[in-house]
Amino acid sequence: MSSPFTTPTPASAPQRRTASPHPAQQPGADLGLLLLRLAVGLTMAAHGSQKLFGWFDGSGLDGTADNFAADGYKAAKTMAWVAALTETFCGLGLAIGLLTPLAGAGILGIMLNAIAVKWGSGFFSPQGIEYDLVLLAGAVSLALVGPGRLAADALLPVLRDHRFSRGVAAVVLGAVSAAFVLVVLRD
16 A cells, blocks of 8 residues: 555666665765864863963963963862863873763863853854864764774774764763853852
8 A cells, every 4th residue: 555645666666775874884984083083182182281281382270270260160270170181181082082972071061161151252263152162063973973983982892882872971961060060160
């Protein structure tokens, strides 16, 4: 029995495949994910090393703590350590594809805080949120989609098969952590 809304196709007609193949089967998907991981991850790691070590003309931990204090964060020195370590190690984790959903969640939390601090300063850099929003979107995308096959996660039995539900859980964790910091640890 056929639907009145579809035209039946003869049995001899070739079937067309309308859906695209699974992302892991698409040529270039793994390379594209690697490039995204490297861009977002190494950018975050370099930004974190500015805070942690003062590299790349960064302000180091003391300058970062002063910035956190000026932005109304309680325990500014502790926040400087947390931000520096999160940016550095989550950035490196994202770049090599190790614990990708958690690395993405860490970057999500950092970027949500950065956006909250800059909110009201417009969209475009240097005071706006455009840069932070792009890094946040890249990190969330990688947490949800997974790192691809060219990643350290592909070597770990538990993480080899990325699960969307793990990515969603990591994104929720990052968002809840950011909300906690903004509500409880900031004046």
